[in-house]
Amino acid sequence: MKALTIRQPWAWLIVHAGKNVENRSWRSHYRGRFLVHAAKGMTLREYEEAKAWSCACGAIEIPAFGDLERGGVIGSVELVDVLDHSDSPWFMGPKAFVLRAPQALPFMPVKGRLGFFEVPTAHD
Template sequence: MKALSIRQPWAWLIMHGGKDIENRSWHTKFRVRFLVHAAKGMTSREWVAASDFCIAQGIHDTPFDMPSDDDLLRGGIIGSVELVDSLDTSDSPWYMGQRGFLLRDPKPLPFTPLKGRPGFFEVPDELITQ
């Protein structure tokens, strides 16, 4: 199954916070369910910026609506989501890039440690606990 590495807390927000757009600088023709890989790297500044963004957009009321930077799982698979389109524009409050992948139906999975890679990458089926 394919996976895409996404930095925290954005990966958590896809799984649990209603984030329906993954912003990218490139399009994809890929249109199936893929694994969400939470990237290993994340700074406190990135966590604060994401929290501030959510509050400014009216998506969350306080920074405590998502786990702290120390509590977010990183460096592995955290779930799967369906990619339904690749967009140039969107009315979603999550859209803020050059392009965006429209996502739906997130399904959290037990954490599976795994090294990430750029772009979509293949994950052996035996590594994923359903």
């Protein structure tokens, strides 16, 4: 199954708190469900900026810095479109991967990669 690495806490916000767009600098022709891979790296500054942004968007509170799972798959979500602009409060540009139907999954350690990449699943 395809996966996309996303920095924490943004990955957690997609799976658990209604973040309905993923901001990217590139387009994708892929549409469909993909695994949300939480990147291994996360700085305190990234965490604090995301926490402030999520409060402004009315999201539920992000778990503590040390409680966020990293370096593996945390859920899945469906990519339904890629836009140049979005009215979503989560949009920062330049491209918006429009997301829907997030599902939390048990943590599965996986090494991340750039762009979409394949992760073997039990069904493969």
